[in-house]
Amino acid sequence: MNVSIAAQSPPIISLQNARFSYEGGVEALRGVSLNVARGENVAIVGGNGSGKTTLAKHLNGLLKPSSGKVLIGGEETSTTSVATLARTVGYVFQNPDYQLFCTSVSEEVRFGPKNMGFGHDDESALAERALKLMGISHLREQSPVSLSLGDRRKVAIASVLATSPRVLVLDEPTTGLDSVESAQLMATLGVLRSEGMTIVLITHDMRLVAQHMDRVIVMSEGRIAFDAGVEEAFSDPDRLKRCKLLAPPITVLAQRLQAQGLLTEGATTPLQLVEQLVRVRGEQQ
Numbered sequence: 011m012n013v014s015i016a017a018q019s020p021p022i023i024s025l026q027n028a029r030f031s032y033e034g035g036v037e038a039l040r041g042v043s044l045n046v047a048r049g050e051n052v053a054i055v056g057g058n059g060s061g062k063t064t065l066a067k068h069l070n071g072l073l074k075p076s077s078g079k080v081l082i083g084g085e086e087t088s089t090t091s092v093a094t095l096a097r098t099v100g101y102v103f104q105n106p107d108y109q110l111f112c113t114s115v116s117e118e119v120r121f122g123p124k125n126m127g128f129g130h131d132d133e134s135a136l137a138e139r140a141l142k143l144m145g146i147s148h149l150r151e152q153s154p155v156s157l158s159l160g161d162r163r164k165v166a167i168a169s170v171l172a173t174s175p176r177v178l179v180l181d182e183p184t185t186g187l188d189s190v191e192s193a194q195l196m197a198t199l200g201v202l203r204s205e206g207m208t209i210v211l212i213t214h215d216m217r218l219v220a221q222h223m224d225r226v227i228v229m230s231e232g233r234i235a236f237d238a239g240v241e242e243a244f245s246d247p248d249r250l251k252r253c254k255l256l257a258p259p260i261t262v263l264a265q266r267l268q269a270q271g272l273l274t275e276g277a278t279t280p281l282q283l284v285e286q287l288v289r290v291r292g293e294q295q
């Protein structure tokens with residue numbers, strides 16, 4: 011999307027000092043403030059229990075802040091129904107089995123657009139496109155319960171995509187997918203992003219973050235520990251460790267090469283590392 015338009019328009023997601031406590035007293039969000047512009051590509055990372063899923067559930071109104079504000083497309087979630095918010099934000103659950111309940115994949119993927127009142131033709135077109143994007147058209151007659159975890163996850167993602175949301179929030183979507191399927195999913199997210207969709211990806215896979223995401227929000231104990239571009243986010247190993255994270259292996263390798271004077275700049279992807287090595291070699295000749 012046009013970056014200048016994104017920068018000028020109000021953020022599609024805005025949290026203002028949002029706090030949230032579960033019954034029983036765990037304060038899972040302890041004053042979270044952030045803005046996400048339309049078309050941004052954001053990773054939310056952090057150790058287990060740091061508040062990522064709790065934050066994600068605030069983005070579609072499944073959870074409402076105990077104090078502070080969450081605004082989606084300018085509307086406060088505390089006074090907007092989940093059904094209305096679902097027109098803007100599609101949320102893919104961490105566990106696909108919380109999301110799937112129809113007897114066939116085809117029904118599952120049509121349920122969202124049907125429920126939102128899309129006409130029959132639009133409903134069919136949206137469902138077909140979502141099945142195709144996720145590479146599961148051949149599974150349309152199957153029952154979701156009979157599928158592998160990886161395929162159930164793809165059905166869950168397709169059923170959200172079929173509602174044509176402006177923001178897609180995915181909670182650990184590559185769990186249960188093999189390496190090729192993960193790469194395919196990330197390529198699909200790239201297509202959606204090129205069409206202007208805002209992507210919020212929760213993941214424990216730092217290689218995926220380094221390879222595919224632009225911005226990293228690091229959660230620790232219910233707070234944002236830091237919020238930075240990918241290179242900056244992975245630049246400080248001690249800061250990452252305090253947040254129970256490790257940089258991707260390529261970044262660690264580049265940092266070691268830098269420490270030995272063999273590289274002048276860091277790298278977060280294999281391609282960047284190769285480019286740096288070629289540059290250094292060229293300078294030496």
Ligand SMILES: Nc1ncnc2c1ncn2[C@@H]1O[C@H](COP(=O)(O)OP(=O)(O)OP(=O)(O)O)[C@@H](O)[C@H]1O
Nearest residue numbers: 032033034036038057058059060061062063064065
């Ligand atoms: N339904 C619940 N009831 C009570 N406490 C909860 C509930 N869900 C989460 N918590 C607590 O809230 C905190 C944040 O949990 P959350 O699930 O948001 O973390 P997370 O970063 O998504 O973790 P993970 O990486 O394991 O998915 C944790 O202390 C967790 O134990």
Ligand SMILES: [Mg+2]
Nearest residue numbers: 062063064104
């Ligand atoms: Mg979680």
